[in-house]
Amino acid sequence: xxxxxxxxxxxxxxxxxxxxxxxxxxxxxxxxxxxxxxxxxxxxxxxxxxxxxxxxxxxxxxxxxxxxxxxxxxxxxxxxxxxxxxxxxxxxxxxxxxxxxxxxxxxxxxxxxxxxxxxxxxxxxxxxxxxxxxxxxxxxxxxxxxxxxxxxxxxxxxxxxxxxxxxxxxxxxxxxxxxxxxxxxxxxxxxxxxxxxxxxxxxxxxxxxxxxxxxxxxxxxxxxxxxxxxxxxxxxxxxxxxxxxxxxxxxxxxxxxxxxxxxxxxxxxxxxxxxxxxxxxxxxxxxxxxxxxxxxxxxxxxxxxxxxxxxxxxxxxxxxxxxxxxxxxxxxxxxxxxxxxxxxxxxxxxxxxxxxxxxxxxxxxxxxxxxxxxxxxxxxxxxxxxxxxxxxxxxxxxxxxxxxxxxxxxxxxxxxxxxxxxxxxxxxxxxxxxxxxxxxxxxxxxxxxxxxxxxxxxxxxxxxxxxxxxxxxxxxxxx
Numbered sequence: 068x069x070x071x072x073x074x075x076x077x078x079x080x081x082x083x084x085x086x087x088x089x090x091x092x093x094x095x096x097x098x099x100x101x102x103x104x105x106x107x108x109x110x111x112x113x114x115x116x117x118x119x120x121x122x123x124x125x126x127x128x129x130x131x132x133x134x135x136x137x138x139x140x141x142x143x144x145x146x147x148x149x150x151x152x153x154x155x156x157x158x159x160x161x162x163x164x165x166x167x168x169x170x171x172x173x174x175x176x177x178x179x180x181x182x183x184x185x186x187x188x189x190x191x192x193x194x195x196x197x198x199x200x201x202x203x204x205x206x207x208x209x210x211x212x213x214x215x216x217x218x219x220x221x222x223x224x225x226x227x228x229x230x231x232x233x234x235x236x237x238x239x240x241x242x243x244x245x246x247x248x249x250x251x252x253x254x255x256x257x258x259x260x261x262x263x264x265x266x267x268x269x270x271x272x273x274x275x276x277x278x279x280x281x282x283x284x285x286x287x288x289x290x291x292x293x294x295x296x297x298x299x300x301x302x303x304x305x306x307x308x309x310x311x312x313x314x315x316x317x318x319x320x321x322x323x324x325x326x327x328x329x330x331x332x333x334x335x336x337x338x339x340x341x342x343x344x345x346x347x348x349x350x351x352x353x354x355x356x357x358x359x360x361x362x363x364x365x366x367x368x369x370x371x372x373x374x375x376x377x378x379x380x381x382x383x384x385x386x387x388x389x390x391x392x393x394x395x396x397x398x399x400x401x402x403x404x405x406x407x408x409x410x411x412x413x414x415x416x417x418x419x420x421x422x423x424x425x426x427x428x429x430x431x432x433x434x435x436x437x438x439x440x441x442x443x444x445x446x447x448x449x450x451x452x453x454x455x456x457x458x459x460x461x462x463x464x465x466x467x468x469x470x471x472x473x474x475x476x477x478x479x480x481x482x483x484x485x486x487x488x489x490x491x492x493x494x495x496x497x498x499x500x501x502x503x504x505x506x507x508x509x510x511x512x513x514x515x516x517x518x519x520x521x522x523x524x525x526x527x528x529x530x531x532x533x534x535x536x537x538x539x540x541x542x543x544x545x546x
Contacts (some may be wrong), residue, residue, distance in 0.1 A: 104249035106134065106149075109180040113187035119194075120207045122253045124150075124187060125243075126236035127214060131315050133376055134243045134251060139177035142314040142371075143330075144322040148175065148182030151318065152189075156327040158219030160189050167192060190217055197263075207237065211260040220321040223268035225287070229317040231272060234260045235339075271320075271344070279345035281389055284334060289323040289346040289353075293331040297352045299361075304349070304397045306363035307390055307406045308356045309429075311377075311419040316369040320344060330354050332365035334389060338377045341385025349393070356412045364393050372421035383425070387432035394433070401434050428488055438487050440513055444469055448478035448517045455544065456529075464533030466495060468544070475523035477544075480516030481531030488512050494532040499525050500542055508532075 110128075114121035128134050131151035132142075141147055145155040152161040152175055164185030165172045175185045193213035194204055203209045211230050218229035240255030262268075271285055279286040312319040316337040323331045323346050332355045335344045347353040347365075355365035366386060370377025390406060399405050408424070409417045431438040444454050444467040452469040459465050464483040471478070481495040494508035495516035502525075505518045515531060526545035530538045 104247075104251075106179065106245055106247075106249050107251050109183045110251070112180070113184040116184065117187040117191040118201070118204050119187045119190050120205070120210065122237060122256070123190075123207050123210055123214070123233070124183060125241060125251060125253050127186070127217070127233045128183070129241050129243055129253075130232045130236050131318065132371075133374055134245055135371065135374055136177075136179050136182065137371060137373070142318070143312060144314055144318055144325075144328070146314065146318065148177075148185075149179055150182050150186030151315070152176075152182060152185055153219060155322075155325070157221065157325045160186070160217065160219065163192070164189050186217075190214070193217060206261075207256075208259045208261045212263045212265065215265055218317060218321060220317070221324045223265055224271055225317065225321045225324060227262070227265045227268040228271040228320065230260070230262075230265065231270075232315070232317050234258060272342070280349045281334065281343065281345060281392060283385075283389075284343040284345040287320055287324075287344050287346055289331040290326045290328070292326045293323055293328050293354055294347045295352040295354075297350055297361075299350045299352070301397045304362060304364060305399055305405060306356075306359055307393055307399060308359060308363045308365050308409055308412065309386075309390075309407065309420050309424070310355060310365060310367045310409045310417075311372050311421060311424070312367050312369055313371055313419070314369075316342070316344075319367060319369070320346065332367040334365070335367045336369065336382055336386045336389070338369040338379050338382050341379075341381040343385060343389060349397075356409060356415070358414050359412045364397075366390065368420065372419050372423065375423035378423060378425065383429055383432055387429055390433050401430075403430065406430070406433065425488060440482055440484065440487055442482060442513050444480050444482060447480040447482070447514055448519070452476075452478050456540075458530070458538040458540070459536075460531065460533040460538055461536035463536050464493065464531075466529070466531030466533075466538050468497075468527070468529045468540075470522075470544075475521055476519050477522040477527055477529070478517050478519045479529045479531065480514055480518070481533055482514045483511070483533055485534065491534070492532065496528075496530055498528040500527065500545075501525070504528070 110121050110124050128149045132149050134149050136148045146153045152164050154161040167188035168185050170181050174181045190213050193216050214233050215226040215230035220226035237258050241253040243251045322328050331347050331353045333347045333353050352360050353365050356363050394401050409419045427441040448469045451471040454467050455470045456468040457465055463485050466481045469478040479495045479497040481493055490510035490512050493511045493515040495518050496506040497518040497520050498504035499520050499522045507515050507518050524546045526542040528542050529540050
């Protein structure tokens with residue numbers, strides 16, 4: 068099936084500003100006077116009901132899910148909803164939220180407002196255990212320990228990484244556009260986190276101390292029950308498998324340290340800045356790709372298959388540099404036969420990295436070669452169509468005319484050659500003699516069209532535009 072083109076801005080985007088010193092609102096209420104949407108209203112309502120800073124709730128939700136509840140489906144570690152309420156053998160924030168709010172577990176999984184309220188209740192319970200006063204609860208920095216505990220990490224270092232991620236969101240600010248078109252924001256603000264007992268925990272964001280197999284990676288070992296010790300090398304490792312975590316960076320590190328997970332990967336890559344953590348030595352067998360475990364290196368990427376907003380430029384570049392290093396180290400060819408997605412592993416039921424992963428861009432970064440358009444005219448127009456004419460649009464692209472001899476339809480598409488993956492002005496049109504011209508024009512990432520029309524025994528005009536170059540045919544291909 069042909070992958071969809073990137074015609075509109077993705078449903079979810081974040082703008083991270085520099086660190087700005089702004090006054091802290093008592094409960095972090097939005098600065099805008101515009102009426103709150105349903106999601107923003109849910110955050111504000113939960114903040115007021117449980118006396119948890121609203122901005123803290125939004126930052127935590129964004130760091131976990133980019134404010135996408137994924138239609139009630141769980142993450143890889145058993146987390147549900149925009150707040151990632153978890154149910155697994157080591158973490159039961161979902162059940163805790165149900166007990167605190169008297170809402171059924173099923174409701175907390177699928178109802179976004181209930182999910183947010185449940186998370187606020189869990190955070191407030193942690194604050195009460197810490198003895199936070201009413202004044203303390205109004206200081207976002209005082210919630211650090213409660214946030215670290217909310218993540219359910221098995222050790223202080225990973226708990227600190229989890230909380231630091233949330234506080235980095237507060238420092239940089241958040242602007243998220245949901246699937247429903249609602250914008251939710253957090254202003255960048257200077258927050259001094261009170262790390263309490265986590266101040267002395269290992270800082271997994273700090274400069275590297277213990278060298279991993281990849282020089283730019285942190286070393287955080289997975290639980291020994293989640294991988295197998297081996298002695299693999301260049302004679303054994305011949306595949307690199309690209310995964311998507313279906314979860315957050317800190318959350319997945321925590322999950323791979325959980326003995327009940329029974330899964331792991333060699334490397335993990337963070338969305339925001341491309342940070343890399345290694346959890347299983349290259350020589351050892353990580354449990355990530357079933358039939359390919361013994362032969363492959365696994366690289367996990369923060370985010371979710373159905374949400375392209377996680378796949379940042381920093382992530383692509385960092386991951387590609389890692390893949391290039393591993394391929395050179397073990398003599399693995401840099402091609403799509405040996406660098407594959409989890410979905411390509413024989414016998415798998417996984418779909419990652421999914422249609423939002425830009426393989427063309429990724430492989431270009433891995434190999435250093437010039438990017439090529441991943442779509443052909445035949446793919447765009449569909450089964451049965453064959454190219455009968457074409458016209459170059461300078462170096463920016465090519466307009467194609469295709470025909471399906473069975474249906475009698477013509478099809479026109481303009482395939483870009485430059486600015487691939489970036490929305491830019493592109494157009495394609497088809498005019499059957501005696502009929503109204505049909506045009507597809509806009510800012511497209513890879514192509515314009517398809518434009519189709521019945522043209523049996525009719526002359527057609529056709530053409531397109533890419534960049535500043537255009538082509539307009541006369542009436543031709545008659546009959």
